[in-house]
Amino acid sequence: MAVHDRSRGHDLAALRDLNSSVVLRELRRESPRTVSGLAGATGLSRPTVEALVEQLAARGWITEAAVPATGRAPGRPARRYRFRAEAGHVVGVDIGLKRIVLLLARLDGEIVARARHDIPSEATGAERIELLRGRLRHFLAGQGLAPHDVWSVGIGVPGMVGETGRIRSVIVPDWTDLDLARRLADDFPGTDRILVENDVNLAVLAEHWRGAARLADDVACVRLGPRISCGLMIDGRLHRGRRGGAGELGILPQLGLEQVQKGFAWAGERLPGESATDALARAVRSGEAGALDVLDRFLAGVAPAVAALVLALDPELVVLSGTLARVGDPLTPLLSAHLGPLTLHVPQLAVSTLGREGVALGGVRRALDAVEARLSGRQHGTTRSGPHDA
Amino acid sequence: MAVHDRSRGHDLAALRDLNSSVVLRELRRESPRTVSGLAGATGLSRPTVEALVEQLAARGWITEAAVPATGRAPGRPARRYRFRAEAGHVVGVDIGLKRIVLLLARLDGEIVARARHDIPSEATGAERIELLRGRLRHFLAGQGLAPHDVWSVGIGVPGMVGETGRIRSVIVPDWTDLDLARRLADDFPGTDRILVENDVNLAVLAEHWRGAARLADDVACVRLGPRISCGLMIDGRLHRGRRGGAGELGILPQLGLEQVQKGFAWAGERLPGESATDALARAVRSGEAGALDVLDRFLAGVAPAVAALVLALDPELVVLSGTLARVGDPLTPLLSAHLGPLTLHVPQLAVSTLGREGVALGGVRRALDAVEARLSGRQHGTTRSGPHDA
Known part of the structure; x- marks a missing residue:
């Protein structure tokens, strides 16, 4: 798993205003594609698309796709580009009463690593947080990744999560009023990358994405x-x-x-x-x-x-x-x-x-939604549309 | 209440593909406006907007607004146009167990007539329908309108309404399985103009629109x-x-x-x-x-x-x-x-x-939504947006 550029995560903001995000979106929707294909789909001129493709490739977002081995094309085939789903990662976490489940996914949602750890039943709320931090670090290190290679983390907790991000838990009582995202912010600088959600809410996301x-x-x-x-x-x-x-x-x-x-x-x-x-x-x-x-x-x-x-x-x-x-x-x-x-x-x-991984898989989906929202300049991966907007 | 052109309702479909609908939408959003203002808002050229304005005025959709009496403008003031909310009407109906409530509204939602009639408690389901048809005809005639001047009718009924438009009612048992829109279709040709909805569903629309x-x-x-x-x-x-x-x-x-x-x-x-x-x-x-x-x-x-x-x-x-x-x-x-x-x-x-008119007012809102949907080429006044559409 090659890691190209340590500061890549911070390029996200700059991308927002660029035409390149349109090209990127097209490639994320369907890969690989030629420059002509992208020009057609985006309405941008060929020279513009060529320049953008070069820029995106330099940033590590896209790469040239291998030419298909089958068929003998007359002349040199047009170059084709694909989105580099391996350019970034997200993590889905389920921290329950008795168990931590961790999933690492690429930007296309493919799960590339998984881990599970028991939580001692006598652990306090603070100990549970320390356990989670340690396991996350260890999990990422095992994949050759540092925390800042992770673009977003979606975490399921056994409790209600209010709009302020604070937990109300009857399961782990001393997590009540905890702002877990903030507590993990030292490990994953920029709390906006950490999304804490009620566990069964993530479960429903997972079922809608890849389940029943x-x-x-x-x-x-x-x-x-x-x-x-x-x-x-x-x-x-x-x-x-x-x-x-x-x-x-x-x-x-x-x-x-x-x-x-x-x-x-x-x-x-x-x-x-x-x-x-x-x-x-x-x-x-x-x-x-x-x-x-x-x-x-x-x-x-x-x-x-x-x-x-x-x-x-x-x-x-x-x-x-x-x-x-x-x-x-x-x-x-x-x-x-x-x-x-x-x-x-x-x-x-x-x-x-989905078995024991349902909640963590929903965490992956939540994290990917956050990445999508940032790529498209929206917040928190949700779109609103009123009933009367003509 | 002048009625310009008996076939106006049928112009709706033709409007969809025209630039004029963009101009019309702008004027519905804010009236009155000048040609320059409309050109700026729509991105269309002045000559294009001028042609569209002429077309829309000929169809009776818009009209020249009176010049404000205040202020002495230097030179002749630019002509200003406004949406003719009086160009069409919708009706909101509440047919309950004991009472029919009728509201007539202009296209901007202003209520221009109202009526209320008691229903004899011994009336059968069929008699209730006949009563409604008669009262509707009489109500419109009293306003100098014929049924085809009404662009849409939103009707609240005391029962569940399934996707097929059929009623399930425990209140008026012999309305079970009734397709009320179809039964009224002779009076309002084109059943797509008649929208039957559970009464409390209309009540919530009304509360959101003009209520608490x-x-x-x-x-x-x-x-x-x-x-x-x-x-x-x-x-x-x-x-x-x-x-x-x-x-x-x-x-x-x-x-x-x-x-x-x-x-x-x-x-x-x-x-x-x-x-x-x-x-x-x-x-x-x-x-x-x-x-x-x-x-x-x-x-x-x-x-x-x-x-x-x-x-x-x-x-x-x-x-x-x-x-x-x-x-x-x-x-x-x-x-x-x-x-x-x-x-x-x-x-x-x-x-x-909202008192006794809540449900009927929701019927007006439902009918206006249907008109908006047709004006903008959508169906049934609702927009869908998935969570992952970038």
Whole structure:
């Protein structure tokens, strides 16, 4: 993995106002392409495109593509250029209660490295941050990268994240009011490169990008594990809510979610370090007696909260993720049967196949969105469009 | 109200591809303006703009504005043009269980006529449609207009409206599966001019346009009346849900909404034709003994469903509309107190001031959106933008 120029990340701002960003965007959309092709697509003149291509190549953003070996073109074939997805990297992080998951991706989203570390259950909030910093440094060093080679980091945390970036966590209580991006700013200078987000919000981004929700724009992602939580995508965009609290139905006693979470037990065998939901998922998969009944009762308990979400939003699709997604196919008919009497229409249900990497993969997507936004001069990777803008 | 050209509505399609639509859009954004001003704003040449202005004036879309009487300009002042908002009309309709409300508006949204008619409680579904057709004809005739002078009609109905335009109504049971737009198509040729929508969905559009939610983009509008229902606006757009069922929390027994609706009674005096909520609103306003307590118990019963919405979406603002909105200010502290223990944050609450015309006003907005969409070559007044489109 060659690293061309240590200051490359800082070129981003300068690029904004240049025509070169138009050429770059075209190449990121489709590579490789010839100068003529780019001139046609951008409406710029051939000499302008030639100059821009030279500039972009010098900066390490694009490179000449190999000439295809097949076919004998008459005369010398036109040079073709491609976007250098390896020109930069982003990191996706999932820091949960018990585990850190790290993913390193190229600018085209290809995952090039992954790591997983357990967190000692007795670790304090401060120790968890130090553990994350150390693991991140080590992870990047192992790939021959320094922190400033990373253009953006998307981090999922087990708690609500308000507009100010401060966490509200009932899971890691001493993370409440923590500004995690700021705490990592020494490692990744420029906090605008670090994006902290509620974990299940990243999970829904991942499902929409590369998971079960690729074809849907109105999606609820329900994580079924030791904690039950929900992330929403509406009209193809993450819906956080005013204070980052969208999807927090666990609060409402009438829906009984807290009782289900607290009261849940699995009487079968548990491996060391396994949660009750981990063990139940394993038991169902191995066909242990009674496991499916326990799962069914668990889903009956969860159904009113899922039904409230479905009735509130009428989504296209509900993706089931988290520990119990490992159960796979049996999940959907069981939950569907409980949702039937509680809803107008049972929505399409799908089980996540992203496994333990879902949240970190959403972190990668979030980080890539931030890079895209900076490349195109927008902020935070979101576009707004009002209903009445003619 | 002069009517220039009977075939004007059909000019819409032809306008799409013309530069004139750019000029028209500029004049709709700001009027009056000079040819120079329009040339500057559109980037078109003065002669081009002059030709377009002439064309648009001949079609009746724009007209020369009166020269301001104030100030003595040196020499002859430049001609100024304005958009003719009176060039076309839209109608907003609210057809509820007991009442039809009609609003006639110009293309700039100014309401120029209004009407209200009671519906006999024993009327069948078919009779209700006939009543609506007759009242609409009569209403337009009274304004010197024929149905084809109306460019679009937005109709609010007490039921869910699916993507196919078919109604699902528990309020007027024999409207179930009705395609109301099609049934009115003979009166308003071209069904694409008739837009049928759930009534509370129109209410939220109206609140966002001219009501309590003008400054908010994430809004839940809760109608508190004989029926309790909810409309959602997310990111400045109406959120209907996959099957038009968003906000239908009344279904979920755990939230107890149906019990509140069915069990609600007001022991005080009732005027003829008044619903229990009408009578309660009147009693609270006149300071009748015990009325505020009854209202408080009603709101306590509604609170879990409102809390579920708030937790699911975390909206900026909840607008309270419907019959009980007439109570005014006392409503918000009472509901707020019940929401406190059930939510993470009590959202901002506001009481609608649009009165009985809220739904019909939303119908006007919906109809204007459809006109805007056709003027700008889009469909159905909505724009989509994915999260990753650079």
